[in-house]
Amino acid sequence: MDFFNVVSVEAGRKMMLEAFNEYSIEIEEINILEATDRILAEDIVAKENVPEFNRSTVDGYAVKSSDTHGASESIPSFLTLLGEIRMGEETNIKLSNGEAIYVPTGGMVPEGSDAVIMIEYAEKLDDSTLMVYRPLSVGENVILKGDDIKIGERIIEKGKRLSSQDIGVLAALGVSNIKVYKKPRFFIISTGDEIVDLEEELTMGKVRDINSYALHSLITKLGGKVAGRSIVRDDFELLRGSVEKALDVSDIVIISGGSSVGTRDYTSKVINSFDGKGVFVHGVSIKPGKPTIIGEGKGKAIFGLPGHPVSSIIVFKVFIEYFIRNLLNIKDKVSKTTAILDFNFPSSPGKETYQLVNVVEREGKTYAIPTFGKSGMITLLSKSDGYIVLKPHEEGILKGEIREVYFL
Structure with a gap:
């Protein structure tokens, strides 16, 4: 049986970026009417003054x-x-x-x-x-002429997620077509003998495929697109065949479940069976999400996420979203706020801990309230607005502290 070689979140991210340092997403030219929420692949420099007259x-x-x-x-x-x-x-x-x-x-x-x-x-x-x-x-x-925009001025920076306001600025400059990054293509594979799709009958011992739908939503929100989804039983050959097909039609493959070190957890073995770097991260000092896998096969990125919904989503935010933001040079800020903690919370020594919270307003102040439960409980997500992060060196947090809350 294989065992985890646990690395820190920081080390895992560094290893990931180094392994994929030559990875790239193609660029396409589109009309500005189709460009809202797309990631700009070029600087926009004004070729005329706005306004052109006083x-x-x-x-x-x-x-x-x-x-x-x-x-x-x-x-x-x-x-x-x-x-x-x-x-x-x-x-x-x-x-x-x-x-x-x-x-x-x-x-x-x-x-x-x-x-x-x-x-x-x-x-x-x-x-x-x-x-x-x-x-x-x-x-x-x-x-005055050029008061708003002057010829030669950089108006929108490469890597900007284009807003409705940006589209208006482009129109003011007479720009009809722009270069953007193509949407990264993802393929999601849910693994497990117990997993059934939404349309299938839920018999005793079975659970519905939660993760692929939640991940689909996260991918769309991030600016990617899902090239396909599949459910695969705990079988090496079946999983390998599904991953091989996924690698042919996507840029990034996500395997949900099967990332631990049990006798029927095949994700790591499947990734290592393809030509390429194979698995270079298997185990991260993160709670939840320790059995995280990052690897490469046939020149494509492959992520193995834990099967528990909360763990899966946290790992997506910590690693996959981080990877895409770096890959596309995305400039928009991570969605977050500051809040007063409404609770004491112990740390997990040596682990980077992600605690789900609900954000509420009281008498003009913003508070973060913990949402507790096991990582397999899907209701935790619907009750939570975001999460706070405790670094490995921290001994815990105290009620009344002000912390950043990262929105889900």
Whole structure:
């Protein structure tokens, strides 16, 4: 029987990144309408100014600010009104001292003008005379050419997960197509004689396939896609055949269950049967999730996750999500918050401990409340918002401490 060669989380991550240092995901070009939540594979550098001309931010009259000094309701400034500039219209008018012209919100501010007086503070005396009732400062109610974005400026960084706001910026720059990383393809294999799919009858001694559905959701949320799922009995040849097919259609294979060192836990043996580096991590000093496997076969990454749902999801977050974020150079921050601990909790010596918590608000403060139970209890996940991390050197945590909570 094989035995664990337990490594720390930090060491396991380092070994993983070193083993896959030449691993890459292909890049594709897509339209920005399809780009929301995709990972950008190139820097976006502005090729034009935004705006391309001086624009008014209000409905009002373009003026020289110096012509409004001292203006008030009792002593207004009188200016010659030249007419109006329509929305979307280019103008060659050059404003001189003592002149004004109407511009709508977003309209082009003519040369010679350095401010716009809102219509609420101006009044037409007649068709050619405007009264201004308050003074203006230089640049008031005007966005100058290039104020928002300047030519040559890096606007969106490679590795950014594109938001709806980013799509709007790309549209403003006239960018219709961009390069993004293809969605990493995953194949999920659930192992165990006891596992049945949702449509199958649940007889005594059987359990439904929970992990592949939870992992499917995590993969989608991360930005990947699931190329396939399968359930395999505890049989070396059956598992090897399923993994071989999975390696042909995916970038990353996840085997849920069979990662321990029991006589019928075949994950490690199957990975080592393929050409490649084989298993290089088998056992991590993490709670829950000690029987974690990381390996490589036929040039593809293979992860062996514990069968217990909580352990499986924690290991996915700690290793697989970490791997994908590094692989795609993802820049967006990990979703987390800070909270006051509502409990005392002992550490597990030598292990990095991940404790599930629920986050609540009390009197304007954020608290973390533990959700306890065994790692095989699926209800733990539905009752939990996230988890806190205790490092191996910590002796425990005390009620009242402020800790980071990482959302699931």
